[in-house]
Amino acid sequence: xxxxxxxxxxxxxxxxxxxxxxxxxxxxxxxxxxxxxxxxxxxxxxxxxxxxxxxxxxxxxxxxxxxxxxxxxxxxxxxxxxxxxxxxxxxxxxxxxxxxxxxxxxxxxxxxxxxxxxxxxxxxxxxxxxxxxxxxxxxxxxxxxxxxxxxxxxxxxxxxxxxxxxxxxxxxxxxxxxxxxxxxxxxxxxxxxxxxxxxxxxxxxxxxxxxxxxxxxxxxxxxxxxxxxxxxxxxxxxxxxxxxxxxxxxxxxxxxxxxxxxxxxxxxxxxxxxxxxxxxxxxxxxxxxxxxxxxxxxxxxxxxxxxxxxxxxxxxxxxxxxxxxxxxxxx
Numbered sequence: 464x465x466x467x468x469x470x471x472x473x474x475x476x477x478x479x480x481x482x483x484x485x486x487x488x489x490x491x492x493x494x495x496x497x498x499x500x501x502x503x504x505x506x507x508x509x510x511x512x513x514x515x516x517x518x519x520x521x522x523x524x525x526x527x528x529x530x531x532x533x534x535x536x537x538x539x540x541x542x543x544x545x546x547x548x549x550x551x552x553x554x555x556x557x558x559x560x561x562x563x564x565x566x567x568x569x570x571x572x573x574x575x576x577x578x579x580x581x582x583x584x585x586x587x588x589x590x591x592x593x594x595x596x597x598x599x600x601x602x603x604x605x606x607x608x609x610x611x612x613x614x615x616x617x618x619x620x621x622x623x624x625x626x627x628x629x630x631x632x633x634x635x636x637x638x639x640x641x642x643x644x645x646x647x648x649x650x651x652x653x654x655x656x657x658x659x660x661x662x663x664x665x666x667x668x669x670x671x672x673x674x675x676x677x678x679x680x681x682x683x684x685x686x687x688x689x690x691x692x693x694x695x696x697x698x699x700x701x702x703x704x705x706x707x708x709x710x711x712x713x714x715x716x717x718x719x720x721x722x723x724x725x726x727x728x729x730x731x732x733x734x735x736x737x738x739x740x741x742x743x744x745x746x747x748x749x750x751x752x753x754x755x756x757x758x759x760x761x762x763x764x765x766x767x768x769x770x771x772x773x774x775x776x777x778x779x780x781x782x783x784x785x786x787x788x789x790x791x792x793x794x
Contacts, residue, residue: 465794466581467772470517472510475773476580481519484577484585486532491586493544498579499523499605499764500772500788501636502718505779507574511720514574520776522548522572524579525594525603526792535588545603546579547590547611547748548572563589564615564742580772582794592748595756601789602755602762605636609787610751610760611743613641613691616713617648618747619738620689624649629681629705632693632716633668634660636787639763641691641715642667647759650689653681653705655698663785667761678704692716696723703729703737711736718780764789 464483467476486492498521506512507520514520528542538544551558551566558566572578577585594603622628628645632638633654642652642664654668655677665671672680678701681687686707692699695716702712703725714737729735743751754760763786767775772790775782782788 464582466519467521468517469508469514469520472508472516475777476508476520478770481581483583486530486535487585488533489535489588490532491528491535491538491544491588491591492530493524493526493546493584493586493591494529495524495579495582495584495792496526496600497524497604497789497791499608499636500775500779500790501605501608502779503608504573504776506720508776512574518573519577519579519581520573521579521581522574523605523608524572524584525600525606526584529583538588538591538593543594543600543603544591545594545606545748545752546572546584546586547592547607547745548742550576550587550590553589561744561746563744580790582792589745592745592752595752598752598755599762601764601766601791603752604789605764605787606751606755607743607748609637609640610644610754611747612715612740613637613644614747614750614754615743616641616691616715616740617645619740620691620711620713622648622650622689626650626688627653627685629653629655629687629690629702630668630693631655631690631698631702633664633671634785635693636764637715638691638693639664639667639786640760641693643760644754645691647754653684653687659783660785675701677701681705689713694718696721699723700725700729703735706733706735708733709735711738714739763787766791769793
């Protein structure tokens with residue numbers, strides 16, 4: 464099979480011939496149809512995210528079951544499936560309590576294991592979910608990394624009807640879907656994005672703000688009762704200043720890995736809670752796919768050819784796209 468292999472940090476992944484995986488016991492071979500391109504892929508490429516080289520990158524994927532191994536009864540060849548971005552043991556306390564994203568044996572595709580930027584991928588059966596009818600494979604490809612993480616985030620901060628929820632980075636792959644998921648849970652959404660993306664984001668959000676110092680504009684709207692921080696350090700202080708007393712922040716984004724200064728008084732005096740969200744779990748992925756199937760969330764993405772992948776990864780920090788970028792495995 465053909466796939467991209469990252470052999471050295473900072474060098475473009477090379478399209479090479481690789482051995483096609485076989486279905487070992489408890490595992491499934493998936494023919495990859497579509498794979499999302501994530502900021503994490505850029506960080507991995509640059510060496511800012513740990514990875515065991517050489518490795519096939521890519522942790523967002525959907526496709527069709529090609530082969531199942533011994534002991535796999537829930538999937539059969541031809542099933543359309545979406546993958547979680549990691550594998551987990553299934554027996555530790557975290558896994559048994561539905562918090563598999565905290566499994567200490569967790570291994571991430573594209574970093575610890577060969578990932579999805581190839582024709583085929585070998586996946587633990589626990590890390591696959593069937594795709595409901597009507598959900599495009601391209602949209603399902605980023606349902607785990609993007610949508611399930613946001614689902615868990617909005618649940619964690621208690622988004623409910625009548626709340627005003629702030630979403631930063633609202634034109635990006637995480638942000639544009641965070642806007643829609645918060646609205647699906649009944650919130651009024653205040654979106655923060657760049658001026659060039661404001662019109663597009665306005666199709667989904669109740670309010671759009673394009674100023675870098677956005678907290679005063681949010682306060683004019685009554686402040687935010689919760690927030691999905693999809694950027695991280697560059698916007699975190701402004702997000703906290705935008706919040707009403709007792710509000711919670713789902714901290715998902717970390718586009719700048721440098722430490723983020725934050726006056727502690729802002730948190731203490733209003734008793735604002737910052738709640739990190741590392742990833743979603745299996746149940747969150749099932750909910751994300753349900754939201755897509757119901758039409759409550761309209762996936763926003765652009766489709767690219769597989770040959771464009773090295774360029775897409777390299778240009779990630781300066782990309783001007785709306786939503787997610789997805790490559791079709793069209794070798």
